[in-house]
Amino acid sequence: MLDNLSTSLKDALKKLAGKTVIDRAAVDELVKDLQRALISSDVNVKLVMELSKAIRTRSLDEQLPKGTNVREHVLRIVYQELVRLVWASGEVKLEPQTILMAGLQGSGKTTTTAKLARYFQKKGMKVGVICADTFRPGAYDQISTLCARINVPCFGNPREKDAIRITREGLQSQKDLELIIVDTQGRHALEEDLIKEIIELNVLTKATHRWLVIDAALGQQASEQARRFHEAIDIDGVIITKMDGTAKGGGALSAVAETKSGIVFIGSGETMEDLERFNPDGFISRLLGMGDLKALVERAEEAIRADDVDVNAMMKGKFTLRDMYTQLEALNKMGPLKQIMGMLPMGNMQLPDGVYDVTSTKMVRYRIIMDSMTPNELDDPSLISSSRMQRIARGAGATPDEVRELLKYYKMMQRTLKGLRGGGGKFNMQRLMKRFSGMQ
Amino acid sequence: MFGGLKEKLQAARNRLGSSIQGVVTAQAPPVPASIQAEPVASAAAQNTSSPEAPTFVDKLKVLIIERELIVSEKDVAEALAELEMTLLESDVALPVCDAIIAHVKKSLVGKHRKIGESVDALVVGALKSALLDVLGKGFDLAEFVKSHERPVRILFTGVNGTGKTTTVAKIGVYLKNQGYTVVIGAGDTYRAGAIEQIGVHAERIGIKIIQHQEGADPSAVLFDTVQYAVSHKIDVVLADTAGRFHTKSNLMNQLEKIRRVMKPDLIVYVDEAVAGNDAVVRSAEFDRTVGADAVVLTKADMDSRGGAAISIAHTIGKPLMFLGTGQGYEDIIPFDPAQVVEDLLGSEP
Numbered sequence: 073m074l075d076n077l078s079t080s081l082k083d084a085l086k087k088l089a090g091k092t093v094i095d096r097a098a099v100d101e102l103v104k105d106l107q108r109a110l111i112s113s114d115v116n117v118k119l120v121m122e123l124s125k126a127i128r129t130r131s132l133d134e135q136l137p138k139g140t141n142v143r144e145h146v147l148r149i150v151y152q153e154l155v156r157l158v159w160a161s162g163e164v165k166l167e168p169q170t171i172l173m174a175g176l177q178g179s180g181k182t183t184t185t186a187k188l189a190r191y192f193q194k195k196g197m198k199v200g201v202i203c204a205d206t207f208r209p210g211a212y213d214q215i216s217t218l219c220a221r222i223n224v225p226c227f228g229n230p231r232e233k234d235a236i237r238i239t240r241e242g243l244q245s246q247k248d249l250e251l252i253i254v255d256t257q258g259r260h261a262l263e264e265d266l267i268k269e270i271i272e273l274n275v276l277t278k279a280t281h282r283w284l285v286i287d288a289a290l291g292q293q294a295s296e297q298a299r300r301f302h303e304a305i306d307i308d309g310v311i312i313t314k315m316d317g318t319a320k321g322g323g324a325l326s327a328v329a330e331t332k333s334g335i336v337f338i339g340s341g342e343t344m345e346d347l348e349r350f351n352p353d354g355f356i357s358r359l360l361g362m363g364d365l366k367a368l369v370e371r372a373e374e375a376i377r378a379d380d381v382d383v384n385a386m387m388k389g390k391f392t393l394r395d396m397y398t399q400l401e402a403l404n405k406m407g408p409l410k411q412i413m414g415m416l417p418m419g420n421m422q423l424p425d426g427v428y429d430v431t432s433t434k435m436v437r438y439r440i441i442m443d444s445m446t447p448n449e450l451d452d453p454s455l456i457s458s459s460r461m462q463r464i465a466r467g468a469g470a471t472p473d474e475v476r477e478l479l480k481y482y483k484m485m486q487r488t489l490k491g492l493r494g495g496g497g498k499f500n501m502q503r504l505m506k507r508f509s510g511m512q
Numbered sequence: 513m514f515g516g517l518k519e520k521l522q523a524a525r526n527r528l529g530s531s532i533q534g535v536v537t538a539q540a541p542p543v544p545a546s547i548q549a550e551p552v553a554s555a556a557a558q559n560t561s562s563p564e565a566p567t568f569v570d571k572l573k574v575l576i577i578e579r580e581l582i583v584s585e586k587d588v589a590e591a592l593a594e595l596e597m598t599l600l601e602s603d604v605a606l607p608v609c610d611a612i613i614a615h616v617k618k619s620l621v622g623k624h625r626k627i628g629e630s631v632d633a634l635v636v637g638a639l640k641s642a643l644l645d646v647l648g649k650g651f652d653l654a655e656f657v658k659s660h661e662r663p664v665r666i667l668f669t670g671v672n673g674t675g676k677t678t679t680v681a682k683i684g685v686y687l688k689n690q691g692y693t694v695v696i697g698a699g700d701t702y703r704a705g706a707i708e709q710i711g712v713h714a715e716r717i718g719i720k721i722i723q724h725q726e727g728a729d730p731s732a733v734l735f736d737t738v739q740y741a742v743s744h745k746i747d748v749v750l751a752d753t754a755g756r757f758h759t760k761s762n763l764m765n766q767l768e769k770i771r772r773v774m775k776p777d778l779i780v781y782v783d784e785a786v787a788g789n790d791a792v793v794r795s796a797e798f799d800r801t802v803g804a805d806a807v808v809l810t811k812a813d814m815d816s817r818g819g820a821a822i823s824i825a826h827t828i829g830k831p832l833m834f835l836g837t838g839q840g841y842e843d844i845i846p847f848d849p850a851q852v853v854e855d856l857l858g859s860e861p
Contacts, residue, residue, distance in 0.1 A: 108606060111600055111606055111789075112605065112606040112607075112789045113789065114788030114789050114790070117597060117600050117601045118601075176786070176811070176814065177673075177675065177811060177839075178672075178673030178674060178675055178784065178810075178811070179673060180672070180673055182705075207839070208709065209708065209709045209710075209711075209712030209713055209716075210705035210706060210707070210708035210709025210710075210711070210712060211705065211709075212705070213704065213705035213708040213709075214703065214704045214705025214706070214708075214709070215704075215705070217704035217705060217726075218704050260811070260813070260814040261814075262813065262814065287673060287787075288790070289671075289784075289787045289788060289790040289791070289794075290786055290787065290788060291603035291786060291787055291788025291789070291791075291819065291820065292600075292601055292602065292603045292788065292817065292819070293603070293786045293814060293817075297814070314671070314672060314673070314757070316757055316759065316760075317671060317757040317758070317759055317790065317794065318757075318758070318759060318790055318793045318794060318797075319787075319788070319789075319790035319793075319794075320789070320790070322788065322789075323788060342672075342702075342703075
């Protein structure tokens with residue numbers, strides 16, 4: 073079902089693809105689909121409404137930058153708005169500090185504590201862990217086993233019931249260490265005595281950071297819980313766990329919006345190494361159920377500059393082999409074809425897996441063949457007779473058939489581009505890809 | 513846990529009600545207008561020929577009260593949009609929400625309604641039947657145990673951190689209180705501290721536990737547990753397992769092996785009430801790969817709105833058995849859909 077959703081978003085984007093004038097109805101439709109995508113990723117409904125309002129206003133008010141189509145314009149705004157939300161701070165310094173872990177039951181605090189210890193240990197810091205979870209049976213066994221695996225000292229006492237006392241003793245016994253992580257018991261905002269306890273722990277440890285651990289699957293509750301935790305101990309970072317499942321982690325987005333903090337880490341597996349620093353691009357792409365937006369925007373900008381591809385000449389129907397060469401080169405700069413396809417919001421365009429490889433190797437072959445053509449031939453492919461074909465093939469180490477195929481492909485591209493003239497817009501990668509795949 | 517949802521549904525219901533009421537008043541004017549001229553005549557008629565008057569008034573009554581109104585799609589669109597928001601804010605997954613809205617719409621639109629009939633009843637009826645449809649019948653564990661051959665083998669599955677181990681302990685206490693003998697199999701041999709965790713629980717609640725070492729084959733542990741139950745004539749085997757993501761095929765295969773080896777009578781899928789849209793994806797995947805016969809929703813005390821219950825029930829169509837409502841062993845309540853729907857919408861209009 074999530075696939076359907078992102079497909080609907082892609083379809084909406086597709087409708088905007090060729091447009092060069094902002095169409096209110098199309099933007100509205102896109103915003104609506106965007107809302108559905110975000111809601112189905114568990115972002116707080118109110119937050120989604122605020123976000124989509126901002127995106128809609130900006131999309132309609134802002135000038136369409138030269139050389140972009142509406143789709144790119146709207147995508148950029150969507151991207152910027154989302155990044156602004158998640159990329160508040162999230163700074164992690166390698167200096168002596170105390171980190172207090174907080175979160176709901178079963179969100180993965182203990183596992184994350186061990187992963188964090190491992191992370192900082194690998195950065196060369198002297199790390200210690202205090203187990204302040206005095207409630208859940210086996211909690212101390214769990215964290216001490218994990219710590220033993222990575223040789224990190226772990227302070228705790230399964231028989232002690234007072235988390236405050238354990239932490240006080242732990243801080244004392246680990247005072248020589250540079251970085252202390254305090255793992256706490258799971259609690260939710262309605263358990264007042266436990267909230268009181270974590271406030272006391274915060275005061276006692278004078279924690280440098282108070283990180284809220286959020287399960288990627290957490291739904292609409294995320295906002296409310298984060299708000300209460302924030303009120304209690306001033307959360308300054310969010311860690312998303314269990315990102316190795318299918319959950320999208322929208323709850324974490326709600327949580328950072330609520331705590332005005334950033335996402336610091338992402339947990340995505342059961343081993344000690346499965347902890348990554350947060351990367352907003354990947355996260356946002358996942359939220360929207362689309363490819364890596366930022367990379368696409370950047371790469372596309374970098375690869376297809378105005379001087380690389382003479383759009384106007386092509387639109388007039390003057391499309392030579394030389395132009396095709398620069399195009400293939402531009403595509404090459406953007407990385408493997410499969411990656412590019414993954415980044416493009418192309419909706420339900422289904423290509424069999426094999427196609428990508430064939431196509432990208434073929435692209436390389438085409439360029440080699442073109443390398444052995446004369447400038448005249450590149451400018452005017454109609455010159456290429458069968459004897460010239462023989463020569464080109466020999467020069468490129470190819471067969472005349474391959475040269476013929478290249479010319480066929482060129483003609484197809486030319487036709488495609490001619491067809492585009494009516495539709496407006498510039499170099500249309502999507503259509504090109506479609507033709508390209510049709511070749512196979 | 514359904515407190516939040518209740519409040520919102522009540523509000524949505526009022527909206528839907530008033531929007532249909534709006535229809536009534538909007539369509540009503542022609543009726544009074546047409547009789548506007550009549551009163552004079554009827555007054556005159558009453559004066560002159562009183563025997564005929566009642567029939568005439570009756571006719572009017574019939575005309576006004578028995579007049580049927582047809583609810584159109586447009587009438588309820590706005591209110592339904594609001595109901596949709598309500599459900600979404602309560603963590604009902606998007607596709608499930610769409611299905612419920614469609615159901616309510618279908619049962620409201622095109623319906624002939626008499627003016628005299630309460631608008632509220634109509635709306636409540638539609639919502640109620642939609643929710644009851646989704647939530648199914650509930651599941652009586654005690655009855656299940658009673659009607660099956662001993663030992664009754666119950667396997668618990670679910671993703672990481674949903675509260676399987678705690679649920680096993682709670683259900684152990686529940687069954688013990690019902691007078692059954694219980695043994696627990698410590699099938700989570702993977703997570704550090706898991707064996708200790710269930711061990712402590714078992715000791716506290718006075719239930720025998722079968723455990724191997726960390727890293728042992730969970731199928732072996734659970735097989736031994738079943739063997740123990742057979743030879744000691746124990747009524748129920750509760751098999752805990754390690755949390756696993758439905759995306760890890762090796763772990764799902766392991767679960768499949770456990771199922772083959774211990775042949776459970778009942779597979780209980782454990783998920784949390786605070787889960788959002790992913791609840792749909794993972795419950796469907798668990799149901800598809802290893803199967804699920806009943807569902808337990810944990811962490812229902814976290815002020816959650818109950819949407820996960822609706823999402824999961826709708827997706828896999830399996831009954832909800834229990835709600836976990838706290839950290840104590842007694843904090844578990846059998847799930848009664850009729851009661852929940854009644855609570856949500858109230859029996860009074």
